[in-house]
Amino acid sequence: MxxxxxxxxxxxxxxxxxxxxxxxxxxxxxxxxxxxxxxxxxxxxxxxxxxxxxxxxxxxxxxxxxxxxxxxxxxxxxxxxxxxxxxxERLGGIVGRFFTQSAPQAMRRNWAYVVAGIMAMFLGAVVGYLLYLEDPSWFYVFIPGELAQGRGPDASTASLRAVIYDEHSREGGLGAFATYLFSHNTRIAIFVFGLGAFACAPAAMLTFYNGIIIGAFMALHVERGLGYDLGGWLSVHGVTELAAICIACGGGLKLGTAVLFPGDLTRADALREAGRDAVKLALVAALMLLAAAALEGFARQLIQDPVIRYVVGWGIGALWLAWFALTGRTKT
The missing domain is CATH 1.20.58 (Methane Monooxygenase Hydroxylase; Chain G, domain 1)
Structure with a gap:
């Protein structure tokens, strides 16, 4: 056999x-x-x-x-x-398609979630700004004393201005704040995306809180007549960095909405479907945070003129917007 x-x-x-x-x-x-x-x-x-x-x-x-x-x-x-x-398709093709099609198309499909993230940040900034003007002691509630390093309501206007423009002061004050702000914002971006699946609330609340910090810090300087100067300092890297937070928040809200309103799908299937775009938003946010790190590490120190700071920060922001709005459109 x-x-x-x-x-x-x-x-x-x-x-x-x-x-x-x-x-x-x-x-x-x-x-x-x-x-x-x-x-x-x-x-x-x-x-x-x-x-x-x-x-x-x-x-x-x-x-x-x-x-x-x-x-x-x-x-x-x-x-x-x-x-x-x-x-x-090889890795190069996948990366190229992400930049030329997948990412900008996902941003356009989910613009409402990103706008919701922007609104959460904006409202938080307004609240932080107004609370500081009502009672400057709120500054220390939102920003720890070890971070402020004396650059709080008790600091003189001259010392605040020196921190913005004096090269020898950059490693203290705003330099420390910038380092903290970047690491803080990176953590926030991770949290607002990862926790978004929990009924949206954590993503929106963390983004709102991040706005409060920015608002309180801005109010301090506006009160001293340094709002324009601080705005230029923040613009260099902040336009990209804060936009990344809002985009990550949008991805988290996308996941949370799928859990809350799965429609005809099971929640697991709805979350899986929403995750395809949400992950792309998270990758865009990560890319923007890397760009913000480079801007914070080099451009902020090298550029001292406030006008140029505004031009660089918002000009780069316009380039991000052009990528999201114009790239990957199919010809009709």
Whole structure:
């Protein structure tokens, strides 16, 4: 019985082995170079031989050939399937498509969530600003004393101005605040996105709180006649950095909305569907935070003129907006 099975396997293999070897060589070429770089005739033959080997595998299973032959055919079939049907796009193509299509299209599809994040930030800034004007002691509630380093309501106007423009003071005061603000905003961006799935509230509240910090800090300087100067200082990196928070918040709100209002889908399916765009928003926010880190680390120190600070900060903001609004539109 076993001898007869081996003889059937040997005869079955002898009749088809040439095509299997040829397919194996083509699969190796496709794995090494990629199907898109193969000659058309070779790629066409690969697809045809793949169909033949699947038939051989089905027959081999039906007539119960030896295990070694079945293992070989199963492995060859799996490799050929991946060569023919697996996505052929390389990492460079995926990254390029993200920048030219996926990211800006996701931003446009979810603009309402991003606007909601902007509104949460803006309202928080208004609240922080007004609370400070009502009672300056609120400043220390929102901004810890070790962070303020004496640049609070008790500081003189001259010392506040010196921190903004005096190169020797940059490592203290606003320099420390900028470092704290970036690390703080990075954590906030992660939290507002990750916690957004919990009924939206944490994402909106954290973004609101972040706005309160900015509002209180701005109110301090406006009260001393330094609002324009601080605005320029913040614009260099803050336009990009704070926009990233709002976009991350938008991604979190997208997830939270899917949980609250799944529609005809289960909540798990709705969350999975919403996650496709939400993750793209999170990646955009991460990219913007990296850009903000570079701006905070170099441009803020090198640029001292407030007008140029505004131009650089808001000019870069306009470039982000142009990317979101104009890139990846299909021609009609």
């Amino acid at each position: 076993e001898t007869a099975q081996l003889m059937r396997s040997a005869r079955f293999r002898a009749e088809r082995e040439d095509s299997w070897r040829k397919l194996e060589a083509l699969v190796e070429e496709a794995e090494r170079r990629g199907l898109h770089r193969m000659e058309f005739d070779a790629a066409k033959e690969l697809a045809a031989l793949y169909r033949q080997v699947t038939t051989s595998l089905a027959i081999a299973r039906e007539i119960s050939l030896d295990r070694a032959l079945l293992d070989y055919l199963e492995a060859l079939t799996a490799r050929a399937y991946l060569s023919v049907y697996a996505p052929q």
